[in-house]
Amino acid sequence: MNAPQTVMAINLVVNGVQVAREVEVRTLLSTFLRDDLGLTGTHVACEHGVCGSCTILVDSQSVRSCLLLAVQVDGTNVETVEGLGSLGSLSPLQDAMWREHGLQCGFCTPGILMSIEGEVRSGASAEAICDEVLSGHLCRCTGYQNIRTAIHAYFATKDES
Amino acid sequence: MTASIDAHRPSLVGSSVRRVNDPRLLTGSGRFVDDISLPGTLHAFILRSTVAHGRLISFESGESPADIVLGPDDIAAATEPLPFVWIAPDQQHLHLPMGDTTVRYVGQPLGITVARTRAEAEDAAELVEMTIDQFPGVADSLAALEADAPLLYPDHGSNLAVDFHIGDDPDVLEAAMAAAPIIVSRRLRIPRIAPIPLETRGVLADWNVGTETLTVWMSTQTPHHVRDQLAHVLRLRIDQVRIISGDVGGGFGAKEHLYPDEVMVCLASIRLGVPVKWVEDRNEHFTATCHARDAVHDARLAMTQDGVFLAIHTKVTGNLGAHFSNVGTGPFRVSGLMLPGPYRVVNAGAKISGVFTNTTPTGAYRGFGMQEAAWVRERLVDEAARELGVDPLELRLRNVISSEELPHLTPTFQEYDSGDYARSLTMVRDRVRAHVPIVDPNPRIRRGIGFATHVEFTGLGPSVMQEIVGFRLGGYETAVVRMEPDGSVFVSSGVMGMGQGIETTLAQLAADCLGVGMDRVSVHLGDTAQAPYSAAGSIASRSMTVGGGAVVTAANTLREKILRIAAHRLEASAQDLVITEGRVCIKGDSSVGISLEELAEYSWLGWKLPEGETPDLEVKFVHDPSNISYPYATHAAAVAVDLDTGQVQIERYWVAHDSGVVVNPRIVDGQIAGGVAQGLGIALFEKVLYEENGQPNSTTFLDYLIPLASDVPDIVMDHFETPAPHIPGGMKGVGEGGTIVAPVAIGNAIAAAVPEIAGLILETPLSPGRLWELLRIGGLINE
Known part of the structure; x- marks a missing residue:
C-alpha cells in the first residue's frame, strides 16, 4: 500500500495572476494565501468560520478561507483584498469605507470588503447587504453603524455612475 | 458652563478629516504582527494546562522532533518572576513566578515547542508528555470564600487575597446609612466577560546573536512598559530590548501588559538564535488572555423621603482569577472610586475583597471598573425611583451636581473638573420626548425606555x-x-x-x-x-x-x-x-x-x-497633567421585549456626551458607536462560563457571542464641548464611555418595559434564556 499523499500540486489564478505551487494537503487556504503567496491582507481571527475576517472570493463566490484547504481551490479563480484596489487607487467601495469611517482597527475589514464585493456582483441590494451579509462578520470596533453608512454611500455613487 | 468653539481655534481641530492610516x-x-516574516523564522506553540487545579509532576519532551522544547524548569531557571503593576494595600503577592508547576487555571502556559511551521510545532507538542496531579477546583468567587473551598495558595491560608476600604471611613459611612430615612439595597452582579479584540495576541521575537539585542514585534497597547518588563524577566538590560508594535487589531485592555507566554517565545528565540513567531489562536485566546469584570456588589443607596441622595456604598467581591493580573484589584477599586457618579452625595465608599479562583486572571477591559459602577449605581437609582414613585430622570436631575458646583471633590477623592451634567440629561430627555413610540398590536411585545448617566475617569x-x-x-x-x-x-x-x-x-x-x-x-x-x-x-x-x-x-x-x-x-x-x-x-x-x-x-x-x-x-x-479629566454622558435606550421568547431588540438609542474639545467628530462618533456596541454585548449576550470546578465552557465564538450588525441599531448622538481646563487643547477621553453606560441604560429600559420584573434586573447578560426565566418568575409566561 502506498503512503498517503502529503503534498499536491495546484494551479489557480490569484488576483489575475496564474499560480502553480506544491502544497501540503493539510494546508488551509488562508495559510496558503498568507504564508506561501505573501497575501497578508486576508486575516485570520477565529479559524472556525464564525468571524468572517478571512473571507475571499473563489469564482466570485464569497468563502471563508480558514474553512477550506488550499488543494480545494485547484483550478479556480481566487480574489483577495489585494485585488480590489491599491493605495493610490482605492475601489469605490474602499473609498466609501474610508470616507464614512467604516473601519477602526481594520482587522476585520478585508473580509467585509470581499463579502460585499461578492454580493454586489450577484446583484444584492444595499439593504440586503446591511441586514444579512454584514451579520456574517464580527467587527468589535465600529458598532457596524458606519459600515452600513458606507455601504449605502457606495450604492449611491454606484447608481449615479 | 458650556464653552462654544473657540473662534481662534485653528481649522483642522474639529474637522472630520479622513484617517491617515x-x-x-x-x-x-497593513502590517499586523502575523504579517511580518523574517528570513529563517521558526514557529512556536504554547503547551497549556487542560486542568483547572493541580500539580505538574512531569514534563517529558521525549521523542519530540521540535527545534526546541522548553518546560517549566527551563523557563524558571532562565527568568525572573514577572512583577505586578498595580498593587493593592497589603497585597502579599508582588510577582508572577515563571514556570510555576502548580497549575491554577485551564490555559496556564507550561511550556513551548518550536518548529519549522506552526503545524509542525503543534505536532511536536503532541509528543510532549505532561502529567498533572489534579486537585479540586473552584471558579466562583463567593464559593471560593466558603470554609471548605479548595485553596489556591495554601500558604496564604485563604482564597481571600486582599481586603480593604476606599472612600469615607467605614464607621462614618455606617453612621450615615443608619441615620438615613430610606435605603435601597441590592445584590448586583457583573459577570465575567472578555475583551475579544479581533486580532489575537502575537509575538515575533528576534535575538541578534552578534549584537546581543532582542527585537520583538508585538501586538501591544504599551510597548515601553512591555519592554521594561521583558528586559527584567529575561535578565537583559533595557537598552538591549526593542519592542515594535505595528498595526494592532484592537486592544480594549487585553494587550496592555506582558504575558508569560510572550516571554517564553522570546526565550526560545534567545536559545535558538533565530526569529521565533507565535500567534495566539482564538481557542487559546479564550483562556490565555485576561478576562474582565466578574464582581458581586452588595450595594446601598441612602436618601431622604424626598429622594435627595445622602450616601452610597458597595461591598465588592471581585474575582481575581488564578493570580493577580498586572492590575490586580484595580478594576474593583475604580468601581468604588467612581461609584458616586455625577451625583451629590455626602458620603461614599467601598469595601473591596479580591478573591483567588481557578479561572483565567481578570484584568483591564474598556470601561475598567466604571461599567460595573454604572450598572450598580444607575440600577439603584432606577430602583429608588420605583420605590419613591417618581420619574427616574427627574430623580437624576434632582441629585446631579450642578455646573456651578464644579470643580467638585467627591468623598472618593475625585476632583471633577468641568461640565454641565444636567445638560446631558435634558438633551437626551428632549430627544426621547420627540421620539414617536412604535405602535405594535401584539400585546406580547412590551416596550420601554431606560436612562443612565455617568461621569468618567480618563487620561491617567x-x-x-x-x-x-x-x-x-x-x-x-x-x-x-x-x-x-x-x-x-x-x-x-x-x-x-x-x-x-x-x-x-x-x-x-x-x-x-x-x-x-x-x-x-x-x-x-x-x-x-x-x-x-x-x-x-x-x-x-x-x-x-x-x-x-x-x-x-x-x-x-x-x-x-x-x-x-x-x-x-x-x-x-x-x-x-x-x-x-x-x-x-x-x-x-x-x-x-x-x-x-x-x-x-x-x-x-x-x-x-x-x-x-x-x-x-x-x-x-x-x-504630566495636574488632574484626571472627567468626561460625562447620558444614554437612553428604547427596547422591545418579546414576552414569549425573552428576546430583546434595541430599537432606538440616544447619547448626549461631553468629552471636552473634539478633535475629529467622526472619529469621536465612531468611538461612541463602537463602545455602545460592546456595552450592548455586555447587556444582552456576553458571559464567560465556567463549570464549578474551573473547566471553561466559553472557548469559541459559538459559546461566547458578541454583537452582530443585526443586533446594533444606529445611534443618535448629541455632542457638546466643555474643555478640560487643565489639558493643553482641552480634550477629555472618549474611548470607554459608550461601553460604561450602555449596559445599564439597556437594563433600565428592560425594567421600564416590564415593570413586573424590574426588581429582578440585577445582573447581565439579559439573554433570552435568562430573561425568560425572570419573566416566568414574574408570572408573565403563558404556560
Whole structure:
C-alpha cells in the first residue's frame, strides 16, 4: 500500500495572476494565501468560520478561507483584498469605507470588503447587504453603524455612475 | 458652563478629516504582527494546562522532533518572576513566578515547542508528555470564600487575597446609612466577560546573536512598559530590548501588559538564535488572555423621603482569577472610586475583597471598573425611583451636581473638573420626548425606555496620584515634534494606535499648531527605539488627553521658534507674523513671507539664525497633567421585549456626551458607536462560563457571542464641548464611555418595559434564556 499523499500540486489564478505551487494537503487556504503567496491582507481571527475576517472570493463566490484547504481551490479563480484596489487607487467601495469611517482597527475589514464585493456582483441590494451579509462578520470596533453608512454611500455613487 | 468653539481655534481641530492610516488597512497593506516574516523564522506553540487545579509532576519532551522544547524548569531557571503593576494595600503577592508547576487555571502556559511551521510545532507538542496531579477546583468567587473551598495558595491560608476600604471611613459611612430615612439595597452582579479584540495576541521575537539585542514585534497597547518588563524577566538590560508594535487589531485592555507566554517565545528565540513567531489562536485566546469584570456588589443607596441622595456604598467581591493580573484589584477599586457618579452625595465608599479562583486572571477591559459602577449605581437609582414613585430622570436631575458646583471633590477623592451634567440629561430627555413610540398590536411585545448617566475617569493621570494609589506606571506622556529640512513634520509619541485613530488626531493637532496641511505631517508610534518613553501607553482613554496635550504644547513651542527665526529673516516682529498654508507671512500682507521649506532648510544648516538660536527645529515636551479629566454622558435606550421568547431588540438609542474639545467628530462618533456596541454585548449576550470546578465552557465564538450588525441599531448622538481646563487643547477621553453606560441604560429600559420584573434586573447578560426565566418568575409566561 502506498503512503498517503502529503503534498499536491495546484494551479489557480490569484488576483489575475496564474499560480502553480506544491502544497501540503493539510494546508488551509488562508495559510496558503498568507504564508506561501505573501497575501497578508486576508486575516485570520477565529479559524472556525464564525468571524468572517478571512473571507475571499473563489469564482466570485464569497468563502471563508480558514474553512477550506488550499488543494480545494485547484483550478479556480481566487480574489483577495489585494485585488480590489491599491493605495493610490482605492475601489469605490474602499473609498466609501474610508470616507464614512467604516473601519477602526481594520482587522476585520478585508473580509467585509470581499463579502460585499461578492454580493454586489450577484446583484444584492444595499439593504440586503446591511441586514444579512454584514451579520456574517464580527467587527468589535465600529458598532457596524458606519459600515452600513458606507455601504449605502457606495450604492449611491454606484447608481449615479 | 458650556464653552462654544473657540473662534481662534485653528481649522483642522474639529474637522472630520479622513484617517491617515485607512488606505493601507483597506488594501490589505497593513502590517499586523502575523504579517511580518523574517528570513529563517521558526514557529512556536504554547503547551497549556487542560486542568483547572493541580500539580505538574512531569514534563517529558521525549521523542519530540521540535527545534526546541522548553518546560517549566527551563523557563524558571532562565527568568525572573514577572512583577505586578498595580498593587493593592497589603497585597502579599508582588510577582508572577515563571514556570510555576502548580497549575491554577485551564490555559496556564507550561511550556513551548518550536518548529519549522506552526503545524509542525503543534505536532511536536503532541509528543510532549505532561502529567498533572489534579486537585479540586473552584471558579466562583463567593464559593471560593466558603470554609471548605479548595485553596489556591495554601500558604496564604485563604482564597481571600486582599481586603480593604476606599472612600469615607467605614464607621462614618455606617453612621450615615443608619441615620438615613430610606435605603435601597441590592445584590448586583457583573459577570465575567472578555475583551475579544479581533486580532489575537502575537509575538515575533528576534535575538541578534552578534549584537546581543532582542527585537520583538508585538501586538501591544504599551510597548515601553512591555519592554521594561521583558528586559527584567529575561535578565537583559533595557537598552538591549526593542519592542515594535505595528498595526494592532484592537486592544480594549487585553494587550496592555506582558504575558508569560510572550516571554517564553522570546526565550526560545534567545536559545535558538533565530526569529521565533507565535500567534495566539482564538481557542487559546479564550483562556490565555485576561478576562474582565466578574464582581458581586452588595450595594446601598441612602436618601431622604424626598429622594435627595445622602450616601452610597458597595461591598465588592471581585474575582481575581488564578493570580493577580498586572492590575490586580484595580478594576474593583475604580468601581468604588467612581461609584458616586455625577451625583451629590455626602458620603461614599467601598469595601473591596479580591478573591483567588481557578479561572483565567481578570484584568483591564474598556470601561475598567466604571461599567460595573454604572450598572450598580444607575440600577439603584432606577430602583429608588420605583420605590419613591417618581420619574427616574427627574430623580437624576434632582441629585446631579450642578455646573456651578464644579470643580467638585467627591468623598472618593475625585476632583471633577468641568461640565454641565444636567445638560446631558435634558438633551437626551428632549430627544426621547420627540421620539414617536412604535405602535405594535401584539400585546406580547412590551416596550420601554431606560436612562443612565455617568461621569468618567480618563487620561491617567498625574504621576503623583499614581504613586499614592500604588500604580507603578508614570502618568505622563511625551511628544517629539520636528520640522525636517524639507518642511515636513515628524511627530512621535509613546501612545499606541489600535484602531482609535490616534495617528490621525495627533497629526491634526500638530498640523494646526504649525500651520501646515495634513499631508506634511507623519505620526510615528509603537517603536521603542524611536518613540519617547511612555510608562502607561494607550490605556485608560489617555492617548488624546495626555498624549495629545503633549503634542499641542510641543508643536506650539516649535511654532514659536519658527516665528522667531522668520522674524529675524523678514526683519519683522514675531508677534506680527502668522503661519498659513506652509508660509510664514506678515499678518494682513501675505506677499511678504518665507516658505517653511526654505526656513527649515536654512535653519538645519545653521545659517541665517538669530543670535543664540540653535539650528534644530525639534521640540520634546513632557506632559504630566495636574488632574484626571472627567468626561460625562447620558444614554437612553428604547427596547422591545418579546414576552414569549425573552428576546430583546434595541430599537432606538440616544447619547448626549461631553468629552471636552473634539478633535475629529467622526472619529469621536465612531468611538461612541463602537463602545455602545460592546456595552450592548455586555447587556444582552456576553458571559464567560465556567463549570464549578474551573473547566471553561466559553472557548469559541459559538459559546461566547458578541454583537452582530443585526443586533446594533444606529445611534443618535448629541455632542457638546466643555474643555478640560487643565489639558493643553482641552480634550477629555472618549474611548470607554459608550461601553460604561450602555449596559445599564439597556437594563433600565428592560425594567421600564416590564415593570413586573424590574426588581429582578440585577445582573447581565439579559439573554433570552435568562430573561425568560425572570419573566416566568414574574408570572408573565403563558404556560
